[in-house]
Amino acid sequence: MPKRDAPPLQSDLIQGTLDLLILRTLVLGPAHGHTIAHAIEHRSDDVLQVEHGSLYPALHRLEDRGWISSFWGTSENNRKARYYRLTRVGRKQLAAQTGRWEQLVRAIGRVLRPVTE
């Protein structure tokens, strides 16, 4: 459940950011859609609320670009599920995009920092 003092940011979640989060999640190993959605929520302390449905077009897009690949596997509780795995291209992309994201965050941070005299 989201914390009251930190309202979910889902509506502001910029496209591209979601891609980055998915890639980051998959660094830990192959996962299926459900796991990825929950993992993102969990790792962000439920600040980032992913509408689970929107995850799937993003997964499709990433696969289309060749950054991730997919296969059918069996889930922890013995159900058929489609697993995604980071490809080599995806790994590179993650590094590059993470770098850019950090740049962006620093830049915004500098702008927002209270002016010192």
Add this chain to the structure above:
Amino acid sequence: MNWLRFLRRKKWDAERARELDSYMEIEASENISRGMSSDDAKFAALRKLGNQTLIREEIYHMNSIGFLESLWQDLRHGARILLRSPGFTVVAILSLALGIGANTAIFSVANEVLFKSLPVKNPEQLVLFRWSSGPKLMGGGFRPGVSIDPVTGATAGKSFSFLTYERFREQTRTLSDVFAFTGMFSADGADGQPGHLSGQFVSGNYFSALGVTPALGRLFAGGDDTESANLVVVISHRYWERRYGLDPAVIGKAIPLGNLSLTIIGVTPAEFLGTQQLGVSADLTIPLAAAPGLGNSGPKFLSKMKEQPWIWAVMVMGRKRPSSSFDQVRADLQAAFFSAALQGWNEGPRSKGAKEPPDAPRLEVVAGNQGLTESREALSRSIVTMMVIVGIVLLIVCSNLANLLLARTTVRRREIAVRIALGGSRARLVRQLLTENVLLVVLGASVGALFAFWGKDLYLSWIQVTNLSFAIQSRLDLRVLGFTIAVAVVTGVLVGLAPALRATRMDLSAAIKDSGRAPQGSRALAGKALLIAQVAMSFVLLIAAGLFTRTVLNLEHADVGFNIQNLLLFNADPQLNRHPRAEVPSRYQLAMERIQSVPGVQMATASGLPLLSGDIAMPFLWVPGRVRQADEDSTVFLQYVWPNFFETMGMPMMLGRTLTIQDTQRWLAGRAQSRPYTAVINESLARKYFPGVNPIGQRFCEMKSPTSSGCPENELAEIVGVVRDAKFTTVRQEIPPTIFYPFSPSPVTFEVRTKTDPMRLVALIRGTVNESDPDLLLSEFRTQSAQAELTYARERHFAWLSSLFGLLALTLACIGLYGLLAYSVANRTKEFGLRMALGAQRGNVLQLVMRESLGLVIAGIVVGLAVAFAGTRLISSMLYGLAPNDPATIALAVALMLIVSSLAGFLPARRATKVDPMVALRHE
């Protein structure tokens, strides 16, 4: 974008559905393990996931190619719309198919006749040599002949001496190959089979220079065209099929030809018909070196051409180096041509006593990619006329369809307005309407291609009847396919774009609120303009049809000056059957006597040329003591006849006496004894050369050039009779001044006057002749009237086709008129109701609508008349017995147009009178 996924997007979607299901299961089971009830768990999972269909749609769109996706939608929608009104669709597709099919058919023939190059390697590199000269020629025997300007005497030709060919080969720097071939010669019967057999001689490098590869065996190699070589022959694919049934064991077989025996070494490919005139293809191709060996059994001039360089009997072609131009080739070889021609003159005419120096001939170099082109040029005019006619038909089809579509889009205003109101983009709607129309055109074009496939053969058979040996094929090749597609695309845009654009430009609220209102302003105007154009174009076609039909009628009923009925013709040629030349006249005479004895035969004769066959022999006349005008055309026609010719044909003598067997015998002895021989002339010649004088006893001689200065006393002929004028070459041609000589060299055409249907006597006559002379080969039995019809076969097929297309155009225009009026009446129901409520009689309403119809038709006729006046001038040379603006034909076309269009207008007009005023007014 991924094509594979695009094509498999259904499967992908199923995969996604499974994936989403699997999410649901996992989430739900987790929810249950958190303590929810099964239903709540599922519901929570659903909420968490969101709208599954939306997700799947989003992914589906990512997988699809937007343009193709909507195109497919448009196509399906278009097909549904077309199926909803099958009547319209059938009329549209059929008229399109006829329009496009007719154009494709004619174009495929035009492609074959006018555009296509020989099927050889790099045909654009081929050159053909010709020459032009003043009246005094350097050569002697020209085969094929020389064309002479009848007034100036300027000459031109395309045959050269063998010496010239040799010089070209030795001296050229601009050509990589020079090769030669002779005209066609007939070898009928040489292979012991009935039917035509034709041959040509070619230089040994003919096939290699052209770049032809054999269908079987080998073609000529360097050694085949030498005096010492074995006698070999290459046969055509067609002959291989006809005579040997495509038997591969044909190689090595022998064909006897005169005194020679030729060994078959190869077969040319089916598509290669040689470099002769279009439609003429040699069955046997023999190396030039074999020509002398044929001796008397072959064409004499060919056997002597090597040692007699004044005989000009080979056509010369070359393959130019890619770097050189036609002008460079000419500059390269002009000197060689002149010196070879001069050498021929010195050895020939000059050594025989000719004193006057000849004119210097000029070499001409033209494109050789189609071989000899005179036949192609002769056909081009009628094909181009036909293309114009079918082009007009297609325009009528287009405007008719555009009009129908315009009316339909107006009817569909509501649908379109609703779609625009719901946010459909205008571009998307235009595209959708355009797709519908293009779909229609594509369907029409496909059916049209089928029509063309049959139609082209029909058309070909029509133009081929003019010549018995004519045999061209036409295939639907890539160029024809390209033409069809181009025509279809242009048609589609012409037909579809305007209505589509117009349909989307409308006042939405008005269209949705009031679907029953008449189209106003420009829509109605555009429709009327299109209709007037249709009426005008079909009127023009009707006039053309009328002119051609009346031309044929005039030709059929023309007075040819002799009795054309019950006259049987056939050819006889004893030459290749080893008859000694001296015996030939007595053989003919015997044959004629035998034929006379056949029951049912009245009289038999023979002549050098059949009448009304298009064949001519044209020397120039010289009369001693008569001064020739500088610009006078002194051409006369020459006919060689056997006794009884005038009597058999039914040509009465006007003055003097007829020709008898004594004249023939005197002719045969004449040259030896240097006595003047006798001749009969026709009235035209008498009028022109002996005005006011009794021509009997006058003398003349014929010459090869109009500017020659006469002949010696012992070569003069004496006129013994004047025969009534009769047509000579064709029904159409003016009766030319004609000379009749009392003997005919071989081969001849026999003319037999019968008492009954001539064709019934064929077997009897053949049997009787061959009983006494089994070697005399008789061929091509036909009646004189059939022979005459062949000379106006072109006019006949023009009459047929233009009538066909004229009626088609008329029908289309009437459909258009009917459509327009029916629509307008439907829209004016209220108005008519009001008028009738206010006291208008049915007749008034009928008049109202008919007046509208008549106004359109008359406007169309006026426009059409203007076009016809300008256009029919172009076909005036194809007409006979009437002027291009023949009033009777025009009156007939106007009447037909008015009557048929009134019928088309009457149906909607009558519907207007059936309007019930109460119903119409209450409708408001």
